[in-house]
Structure formats: C-alpha cells, structure tokens
Amino acid sequence: MSLDKRKVKILKAIIASYIDNAEAVGSRTISKKYELGVSPATIRNEMSDLEEMGFLVQPHASAGRIPTDKAYRYYVDDLWKKVQDPSNTNLDQLRNIIEDKSNELDSVFKNSVRILSQFTKYTSFIVAPQLKQSVIKRIQLVPITDTKLLLLIILQNNIVKQVTFRMSSPIPFDQMDKISAALSEKLYGYKLEDIDSIKDSLIEQLYHVREHSNDSLMELLPYLMDQISKLEEINVYSDGITNILDLPEYNDVVKAREFISFVEDKSSLAKLLQFVGENDLAISIGHENQYEALRDCSLITATYKFNGKLIGKIGVIGPTRMDYSKVISTVKSMSEAMNEIINQNFDDENKE
Amino acid sequence: MSLDKRKVKILKAIIASYIDNAEAVGSRTISKKYELGVSPATIRNEMSDLEEMGFLVQPHASAGRIPTDKAYRYYVDDLWKKVQDPSNTNLDQLRNIIEDKSNELDSVFKNSVRILSQFTKYTSFIVAPQLKQSVIKRIQLVPITDTKLLLLIILQNNIVKQVTFRMSSPIPFDQMDKISAALSEKLYGYKLEDIDSIKDSLIEQLYHVREHSNDSLMELLPYLMDQISKLEEINVYSDGITNILDLPEYNDVVKAREFISFVEDKSSLAKLLQFVGENDLAISIGHENQYEALRDCSLITATYKFNGKLIGKIGVIGPTRMDYSKVISTVKSMSEAMNEIINQNFDDENKE
C-alpha cells in the first residue's frame, strides 16, 4: 500500500481540520469541508488504509480519527520542501519591534521572546549566549561612593558586564584609572571560563602590583574573581507559558500544571535545547521529544549567530496539533531578525 | 444577638477548618475535630445565629457552611491584636537569603519576590522604587568602543542606572572625563522626573560648553535626555503566579486563566497597589478589593522604606481562604528584611 495522491490529499485535509478544531475528524466532515469530489464512503476506505499505515488513530470506535506523530512528521517534511524560503515579509517589521533603542542585549531578548509568544500564541523561549567563551578586553572601575565601586568588564564583543562591591576602607578616586589599567592588563585576553581556573595565579600577580592599590582592594580580589567566573551562567528567557491554558487539550488543570512546571524550570528548558542539534531550524514532534512532559508537544527551534558562530537558540513549544507553517516561519524570521540586530549592535572589532 | 465567647470559638473553628480543607464545614465536623464540649445540635443553633449575623453562608441547603468575607475580616482583626509583633525568628535567615552578594538592587527584588511566593505558596509581587524622585549625583561616561559609550547615572542614593548608545563619529577617549564632568555639573541636583521638563534648556546650556566636546555628542543629547527621563518607569516584579493552579478553588481552567491574566499584567498590579494605603501592613479581603478578578482573593501588602521614606510595596495575593497568620508574618518579615538590606546597601551620603 502506498501513499497515492488522493491519500495525501485526505491526510492533509484531516491534519488541517484537526489543527483547527482539536476534534477527531470523520469522513463526512472531510468530504463536506474540503472539495475532493469523492463520497464519504470512499474517504472512509482511504482513512482505514491511512490508519493501517500508521498515520491516523481512532480515539474510540465511534469517533473520527486524529493524526499521529508520524502524520505530523510527514506533513512537516512536506511543508518543508515547499516553504524552504518563506517570504519574510515581516522581517523588517520584526526587527523594528525587537530592536531596543537602549542597545541593551537584555532588552532585545525580552522583546524577542515576548513577540515570539504573542505571534504564535504558544510558549516561547530564548537561550541567551553563554559568555564563558567571551574574551575580556578591558576592565574599568567606576567609583560610586568612596567605599562602593562598580567594576565594568568590557568583553571583546563589546558586551559589558558589571559587578558592584563594597570596600572596607576608601580608595582614593585618583587611583581608579591606575587600578583599572592594572586589572585590564592582567585580565586582557582571557576567556571568562578560564578565570576560575587561573584566578589564584592572577591574584598573586596582581598582588605584586599593589603599590598602585591598597590592601582592601587586594582582600576583595578573590571575591571579584568569583563574581566574574559566575557571569557565565546560562540564562533562559521565556514567555507565554500560560498560553496553554487557552488550548482545549489542556483543559485539565493537572495536565496544565505539569506542563507549566516543566517549562517554568529554566534548567530543564536549557537541557531540552541542548538536545536539539545545531541546525538552523529543527522540529521535534511528540514522542521525538526526550521529555515525558512534552510527549504531546512539538518543539520548533532555531539558532542565532554572532559573526557566523552559533551563540544561542530560540524556540516555541506548542501542542503537536500546532499551526506548523505559521510557527516555523515566525521562528525563522525571528532568528534572522535577531542575527541582524546582534551582529549590527555588538560587532567584534574587526578592524584589528 | 451578640458574639459571645462560644460563638467566637465556633466561628474560629469553622474558619480554621475551611482554610485547611476548602470544604464546607458542618456541625458534626466541628464538634469532633475541635473539643468544645457541646453537641452538634448546639453548634447547629449557634451556626444558624452566625449565619443570621452575616458571618457564614450555606452554599446550598444540605451543605455545611463557609465563612464570609465578614468572618475573615473579624478573624484577621482578632489575629491582629494578638500577633501585633510576631516573633520574627526567621528574619536573619530571610535577610541572608535575599541579600544579594552582587549588591544589585534588581537581584534583591528578584530574590525577595521568589522567596515570598515560595514561603506562602501564593502569588507575590514587589513594586520597585520609582526613581523619579531620585536626585542625580554624578554622570560618568565610559567608552566601550570608539563609537559606543556607556552613560552611568549615579543617583544620590547610590543607585546606578545606565544607558548605552552609539555615536556616528568617534570621541577621543581623553575627553571622556571632561565631558563627564560637564554633564555632571549641569545635571547635578536634578530629580529624574524633572529632566523631561527642563531638557530643552539643559541642552542649550550644554551646547554652550561644546568646546569640551564635539558635535556628534551634541546631536545625541536629546536622545540621552529622553532615555534618562524614561528611567522612571514603574517596575513590578512578580512570582508564583501559577501557584493558584494547585488550589481547589481554581480547578476550573477558565477561572484560573482569568486570575492569571489579571496578575500577569504588571500595570494592573501597579494600580492595585496604589489603592492600598501607605500603612506598614494592609489587608484587603474579598469584596474589599477594587478589582472583579480578585473578588475571591485576599491581598496582604506591606511597604518598604529608604531613610524612613516609603519607596515601594510588596504583597501577596491568595484566596480569601488563606493562612492569614502565616502570610501576614511572612510579608511583615520580608518587608523588614528588605528595609534592612536596602538601607544598609544604598545609604544616602549622610555625612554631607
């Protein structure tokens, strides 16, 4: 038995209808709503074949049929061939919305993840870049009060991280620049992830230049190093989690609760995203997901890059019965918009 | 008919039982679970009186009774007299948890609101201080690249705000301090909320010192002023919103959805908190709330201060059937812990 043209037509019609309604679809519905030119009886025979082939299941004997994960997979693969390059008409629009005037990366992510969930009506999330691979370019100390200091860590990619801290005794303002320079010199070129392992030797080296500084700063060095090495934590943004409450398949509070608990846990989201490969766009349907809590969900993910290197991922989680074509094109457009904005606002110094 | 001692005892027993179970409580239950030394029949008579007095209602004829808002109000007022000063045994503990090593106010709020919802199991939130009343102490420009600058606004209370921006042409590094000084001098002493109204005259004044600077910075001045005046936006932190999914009264997804939609909207939360007065601790029960969506909820709020001046509020929203004594003492302890941390880490310069 093979998937002839008519079977494909019927299968697509069933999937389309089920995506719309979340209700098991019967032969009559198909023959009425979609003009296939055949009677319900014929459709019934075809549906029976499709069930045998594993594309459909019946929830119970007298009900219509619903698509299986296999059906969605077929549907998506087919979609894929056609909309390989969906007309990203809204790309400019998207970029304008998520472009944050304040130039803060943080806001870009917050905006993006919000837009993503508003457009798709599903749960969406963004894994922010891990900074551990980033290289330190410069350190700048800024006095706030005579005992309170702001330490700015300027990375090669021009992202700025900061640590605030207090000293037990005041540092004269006029030594700030000297100390900043000393710190910059010693830390220049190191990756954030390296700091932790070499901090002891760094502290010792810095200790030898303490004529510039004073003892209270020296006391704080271990603490500062700790803070710096902590900056590499994985950061996951999410939004639209409670959208699933609007879906009929989550009418049951217990089921909704289970889903929400899963996606509210940033570390499980981060792990989830680690599994999906490094493809520009990946789709994982139902049982293809590793996690039990997402057995009835599909996951559409994309990557975003900085100078051609993958630095983070974005994704949308919805029911397997999701509007794939809309979600796929939204995710794709969003990843492209983020690429543009990030690469435009956080250039490496490629002049050097 | 008056609230004699026995009626009070029975009322409290009923409230306690209902807080525990969320199930209408009958005379038998009371006489069994709480040792009052009287028979169910007697309790029935008393309950009938309590109903007439408006403290109890029957959901339907053959059910037990449940407390009204009036009952909770009585209960809370009574509680109030006794636990005016609950032993804040966990204050130190709390302070340790929410004290953020990084000295970031943002993290303090994030930690606090998380702890608040974890302790109470209800939705909790914090209205962050509005900075519009804060006075500018100093401006510091920090170069990131030759065209990208970080503008640090250091406020009198030692909170630091930042704006990142790009210039169309490079500024020499060695002019940074001069420009910073000029900006500091002109903006010193202004409140953030004033900037917007006087920015035109400020720009003009700064224009006259442009010998220190260059034209591209001048072009950006209006933009900078806009950014600065935008810093005053109200910021609301919230956490534990989805905890209500665990409550039996929100077993209905539609009802849960309604509640969640309300509290996810930060602006409605902010408005809600504006209504409650400036008391150190305020309790608003059921119909006492302004908003329809909170008609079945109680709201416990407290304030936190900086140098004795109210700067923000914290709160917990739960069902009217909440464990008031626990929530009240948690909210109270939390507000005290926040007071301590904020006043300790963000001192005004009281030496001047």
Added chain:
DNA sequence: ATTAGCACTCGACAGTGACGAGTGCTAACA
C-alpha cells in the same frame, strides 16, 4: 473503482433513584 445503504459501536447526555451529609425543628431533659 466508487458509492449508497445499513447494521453496529460507543461516547455524550439527560433522567432516575439510592445514599449520605447536613440542617432545622421539636420535645425532653438538667
């Protein structure tokens, strides 16, 4: 190969009666 017809299946839904938790009333009692 397609389709009309028909018997069959099974979930949804409304109606029914037993059950039980809880009440209010009354009469007896301390």
Added chain:
DNA sequence: TGTTAGCACTCGTCACTGTCGAGTGCTAAT
C-alpha cells in the same frame, strides 16, 4: 433556661440507564 437527642427534610453526588447521534465497516449495486 440552655442543651441535646431524635427525626423529617433538603439537596448534591454518584452510579446506572436509555436515548441520540456521529462515525465506522461491510456488502451489494453501479
């Protein structure tokens, strides 16, 4: 006079039942 046992009454819950209808599979006719 306050308390309590007893009892009739109310009403929601639950299990059960029968009807309805959507949908199927099979068969025979086209």
